[in-house]
Amino acid sequence: MSTPPATAPTATPSWTVGDVTVHRIDEVPLPPATGPWLLPGATPDVVAGQDWLRPHFADDEGTLRIDSHSFAFTIGGLRVLVDTGIGNGKERANPAWHDLDTDYLRGLTAAGFPPDSVDLVILTHLHADHVGWNTQKVGGDWVPTFPHARYLTSRTEREFWAGYDMEEARVQMFRDSVIPVEEAGLLDLVDVPAEGADVVPGLRLLPTPGHTPGHVAVELTSRGRTAVITGDCIHHPVQLAHPTIGACVDIDPQQSETSRRTLLGSLADTDTLVLGTHFAPPTAGHVVLHEGGYRLSPVRTGSY
Numbered sequence: 030m031s032t033p034p035a036t037a038p039t040a041t042p043s044w045t046v047g048d049v050t051v052h053r054i055d056e057v058p059l060p061p062a063t064g065p066w067l068l069p070g071a072t073p074d075v076v077a078g079q080d081w082l083r084p085h086f087a088d089d090e091g092t093l094r095i096d097s098h099s100f101a102f103t104i105g106g107l108r109v110l111v112d113t114g115i116g117n118g119k120e121r122a123n124p125a126w127h128d129l130d131t132d133y134l135r136g137l138t139a140a141g142f143p144p145d146s147v148d149l150v151i152l153t154h155l156h157a158d159h160v161g162w163n164t165q166k167v168g169g170d171w172v173p174t175f176p177h178a179r180y181l182t183s184r185t186e187r188e189f190w191a192g193y194d195m196e197e198a199r200v201q202m203f204r205d206s207v208i209p210v211e212e213a214g215l216l217d218l219v220d221v222p223a224e225g226a227d228v229v230p231g232l233r234l235l236p237t238p239g240h241t242p243g244h245v246a247v248e249l250t251s252r253g254r255t256a257v258i259t260g261d262c263i264h265h266p267v268q269l270a271h272p273t274i275g276a277c278v279d280i281d282p283q284q285s286e287t288s289r290r291t292l293l294g295s296l297a298d299t300d301t302l303v304l305g306t307h308f309a310p311p312t313a314g315h316v317v318l319h320e321g322g323y324r325l326s327p328v329r330t331g332s333y
Contacts, residue, residue: 041140042330044313046302047251049104049231052140053304053312056097056114056133056162060125064093064265070274071267079270081324086266086309093265094309097158099133100258101140104249105229107148110137110175111247111258112306116161119205122198126157133162134174147175149228152182153260153306154241155190156278157202164209171205173213180210183234184218186243189280221245237262237292239285240276246292256302256313262288264307269293269316269323293323302328 042053064071073091076082087093100111114133121127134144152160163180164171173180190203210216219226219234225248226234234245240261247258261276262285268274272289279285296303296316303325304313314325 041136042310042312043140044256044302044304044328044330046249046256047254049102049249049251049256051100051102051249051256051304052142054099054101054110054114054133054137054140054142056099057129057131058309059095059097059307061092063095063125067095067276067278068093068265068267068274069277070271071265075271075274076267079267079324081319082267085311085327086325093267095265095307096309096312097307098312099137099162100304100306101137101142101147102249104231104251107229107232108142108146109149109151109232110142110147110178111151112153112159112260113150113162113174115158116164116206118166119157119161120201121157123157126161134165144175145177147178150175150178150180151228151234151245151247152180152186153247153258154186154244155182155203155207156241156261157199157206159260159306160202160206163206171209173210173215176213176215178215180216181219181228182216183221183236183243183245185221185238186241186245187216187218189242235292237288239281239283239288240279242280244288254300254302256304257292257296258304258306259292259308260306262292263303263305266305266308266314266325269325270319271322297323 044051076087076091097114115126165174221236231250233248237246275282311327311329314327
C-alpha cells in the first residue's frame with residue numbers, strides 16, 4: 030500500500046485545548062449491530078430513558094451510534110497519534126472489521142499528519158480496533174505504517190497478552206499489527222503507576238484497567254486547559270448515565286466499572302474536555318451530573 034501524498038491541512042474535526050489542536054481522524058462508523066453485541070446492557074429501553082443521547086449518540090429506536098477513529102495532535106514538539114483503528118486489509122473474525130478499505134491514511138495526511146511525520150503512537154490497549162493501522166501491507170509483508178515513530182503502550186498490557194492463551198483471531202491480530210512493530214524495534218513499554226505516567230510535559234497516561242489489564246486513558250494539558258481521551262474505559266456516552274454497563278469483551282468487568290466510575294468522578298462538573306475514542310460526532314463534551322449519574326454535554330469542534 031502506498032502512502033498518500035502530503036497535502037495542505039484541510040478542515041478535519043478538531044478541538045483546541047490551550048495551545049494544542051486535537052484532530053479526529055475518522056475511519057468508519059460501525060454497524061448498528063455493534064451496540065447490542067458490545068454493550069448488551071444498553072438495551073433500547075435503557076437508551077430511550079436518556080433523552081440527551083438522541084440524536085447524536087443513539088437513534089429513535091434506541092440503537093447506539095458507535096464510530097472508529099483516532100486522535101492526532103502536536104504537543105511538546107511531538108506529533109502524536111492516539112490509537113490506530115481497525116486498519117485496511119486485515120483478516121478479522123468480526124465482519125465489521127474484516128478486510129476494510131478506507132481513506133484513513135488520506136484523512137490523517139489531510140489533517141497535516143502524513144505517516145512519515147508521526148513521532149509517537151500511543152496505544153491505549155492492544156485490541157484489534159485500536160492497533161490496525163500500526164501496520165500496512167507492502168510487498169506482501171506487514172510493515173510499520175509510521176516508520177519514524179515510537180509506538181507506546183503499557184508494560185502490563187503487553188505482558189498480559191504475552192502470557193494469555195489467545196484464540197486464533199487474536200493471534201492473527203498480533204501477527205499482523207503488533208509483532209511487526211516489535212520486530213522493527215519500535216515498541217516501547219511504559220510502567221504506568223496509580224498516579225499516571227508522564228510522556229512529555231502536558232501528556233500523561235492514566236491507568237484505567239479492567240477492559241484490559243493495562244488499559245490507559247490519555248490526558249493532555251496546555252495553558253490551564255485539559256482534555257482526556259477515553260480509550261475503551263468508556264465506549265459510549267450511555268455509560269455515563271449507567272456506569273454499570275460494561276463491554277462484553279471486558280477482561281475484568283468489575284475493575285472496568287471501578288475505573289469508569291473513578292474517571293467519571295474526576296471529570297464531573299469540571300472544564301476537562303472528554304474525547305471518546307468510539308463516540309459518534311460530535312465526539313467531545315463535558316461530563317456533568319445528571320439524575321444521580323452523569324451525562325455528556327457535547328462540545329462541537331473549535332475552542333472551548
